[in-house]
Amino acid sequence: MRRVLGLLGVAVLAALASTSPGAIIALTDTTGDPASVSAAPGTSITIDAVLTLDAGQDASGIGFLLHSSQNNIFTITGRTVDGANPFTDLSSTNAVVFANTPQLNPTNGADLGGSTPDALNQPAATYPLYTLTLAIAANAPQGTYHITVANAVYTNEAFDTVDIGTTTYDVTVVPEPVSFGMVSVVLGGLLLRRRPA
Numbered sequence: 001m002r003r004v005l006g007l008l009g010v011a012v013l014a015a016l017a018s019t020s021p022g023a024i025i026a027l028t029d030t031t032g033d034p035a036s037v038s039a040a041p042g043t044s045i046t047i048d049a050v051l052t053l054d055a056g057q058d059a060s061g062i063g064f065l066l067h068s069s070q071n072n073i074f075t076i077t078g079r080t081v082d083g084a085n086p087f088t089d090l091s092s093t094n095a096v097v098f099a100n101t102p103q104l105n106p107t108n109g110a111d112l113g114g115s116t117p118d119a120l121n122q123p124a125a126t127y128p129l130y131t132l133t134l135a136i137a138a139n140a141p142q143g144t145y146h147i148t149v150a151n152a153v154y155t156n157e158a159f160d161t162v163d164i165g166t167t168t169y170d171v172t173v174v175p176e177p178v179s180f181g182m183v184s185v186v187l188g189g190l191l192l193r194r195r196p197a
Contacts, residue, residue: 022057022162025064025129025149026050027169036170042138044077047169049129049149058123059154061115062087064164066132067150068104073140074147076102078133079112085129086122087114107150121157136173144172
């Protein structure tokens with residue numbers, strides 16, 4: 001009976017270990033709060049995708065998509081490979097990314113990952129991957145939307161496929177400052193017009 005319980009305990013620990021990511025892809029930016037931004041409809045934002053491999057983890061390739069909390073708000077319009085990114089053998093070229101459902105509905109259609117050109121593992125470290133440009137729909141309602149990484153995995157020389165953890169990046173869509181100015185002018189004009197002479 002002890003042996004069965006011992007084996008069951010080992011199996012539970014092994015299962016927990018295999019579902020606990022040893023890597024994370026964070027979406028961040030370099031302005032203000034690194035995990036959020038405010039922007040107007042019809043404008044674009046840029047965010048960085050950064051991979052961190054924990055101690056004891058190594059990777060020769062990664063794969064992931066972007067996911068939005070609401071459809072038809074964001075479209076990928078740019079992807080620049082960071083000079084320190086070792087995964088430069090891209091799974092999908094930019095032409096494929098932009099042609100193959102770049103709109104987040106709720107995910108984009110083409111893998112944004114890549115592999116090392118020599119298929120050799122990269123050791124535990126933090127790797128800047130890409131700078132991504134996302135267009136915000138001109139008709140996007142005001143509100144806060146969440147962008148995360150979806151279907152994120154890494155592979156290694158042993159052909160293991162391991163899930164990657166992710167973070168959430170928040171985009172708050174606010175009216176354009178010009179809209180506030182226009183509303184102020186219109187309201188001011190209405191108030192002046194209604195004043196008795």
